[in-house]
Amino acid sequence: MILTVRLFLSSCVVVFLNGALGCATQNMPSATTVTTPTMPATGFAKGADISWLLQMEASGYKFYNASNQAQDCFQILKDNGINSIRLRAFVNPSNDPIDGHCSTAETVAMALRAKQWGMRVMIDLHYSDSWADPSKQVKPAAWQGHDFATLQTDVYDYTRQVMNALKTAGVTPEWVQVGNETPGGFLYPEGSTANWPQLVQLMNKGYEAIKSVSSQSKVILHVDQGNNRERFRYWFSTATTNGAKYDVIGLSYYPYWLKGSPDYTLSINDLGANMNEMAATYGKEVMVVEVGGEDTKAQNTYDMLVAVQRSTRAVPGNKGLGVFYWEPEGARSWSKYALSAWGNDGKPTKALSAFLVE
Known part of the structure; x- marks a missing residue:
């Protein structure tokens, strides 16, 4: 059964536009030559969040390699060193091409x-x-008005549903985040850091649901401003005191958004020191689950990515698991996003090739 699904998807990818189910043809490995999936890479994760990809393809956007040949985005990413993919998941999203889907x-x-x-x-x-981040953590519409006990059930049931859907399709995620950039918590107001015991109960429901389906999947808790050591000390010490269950500390690092210090050289040492401290203090693995730089400053973004990877690899005990670029393929011409690693010519900028550096 899994083989049948795989063969179908080798020539057709499910897409959803305007509420309709459709099919987008891709230049994926041929079903006549690929009978089993390529074995996943191991070791240091060189990753990319490419959650916009289906919508980009459905809109007709074309991706080109260095030779100006149209090519599947996955192939281009792989040829530039990417071995891992991050995908965001929304509960009941709209069909908006930028803020919906997933x-x-x-x-x-x-x-x-x-x-x-x-x-x-x-x-x-x-x-x-839709988007959850430090500025907004809005409950799904279907969960509005639920009391706290019901909200815990919502988190558990939804998480288990996603995990079971992946399992049925034959996919075991290596990592799963419970929440996205949650310095103030999630599912406000019940899950705000104004009420840490409740926040931890909600996070732990996510952890328990993930492990009930896939005990080997590592659970990530994710906080932004990865160079901000005080932020991480407060957050993870308080989470630990309240009994939070997790396996990996996830960090975002965007020098572009740092007030007063957009030059990565002013904060990269703090990022490395923070990862070292978190790993040593809590005995956990760490990972930069989001990073990005300006698309118009490809050399600077390249240098930053090399430095971030080196800092992560340098965490003692091999506890630095990897680095994920947030939407490198999300070209500004399509998304209006300034921090992709793609140019107006449909090709990756030099920045993406930083993942080829060992």
């Missing part, structure tokens, strides 16, 4: 493609119908 069905379809290309998979559960 439903369970779409996430599973993308995870299957990643597996076929020999990529490792990370799932980023936002627990919202």
Whole structure:
């Protein structure tokens, strides 16, 4: 049964536009020559969150390699050193091309493609119908008005549903995030850091649901401003005191957004020191699950990515698991996003090749 799904997706990728189910042809490995998926890479994760990809393809966007040949984005990423894919998941998203999609069905379809290309998979559960980040953690519409006990059940059931959908399709995510950039918590107001005991109960429901389906999947808790040591000391010490269950400390690092210090050389040492401290203090593995730099400053972004990878690899005890670029393929011409690693010519900038550096 899994083989049948895989063969279908080798020539057709499920896409959802305007509420309709459709099919997008891809230049994936031929079903006549690929009978089993390429074995996933191991070791240091060189990753990319490419959750916009289905919508970009459905809109007709074309990706080109260095030789100006149209090519599957997965192939281009792989040729530039990417071995892992991160996918965000929204609960009941809209069909908006930028702020919607990323439903369970779409996430599973993308995870299957990643597996076929020999990529490792990370799932980023936002627990919202759209973006969740430090500025907003909005409950899914279907969960509004639920009391705290019901909200815990919502988190457990939804998380288990996503994990089971992946398992049924033959995908075992190596990592799963419970929440996205949660310095203030998630599922406000019940899960705010104003009420840490409740926040931890909600996070632990996510942890328990993940482990009930896939005990080997590593659970990530994710906080932004990876260079901000005080932020991480407070957050993870308080989470630990309240009994939070997790396996990996996830960090975002965007020098572009740091007030007063957009030059990465002013904060890269703090990022490395923070990862070292977190790993030593809590005995956990660490990972930069989001990083990005300006698309118009490709050399600077390249240098930054090399430095971030080196800092992560340098965490003692091999506890630095990897680095994920956030939407490198999300070209500004399509997304209006300034921190991709793609140019207006449809090709990756030099920045992406930083993942070829060992």
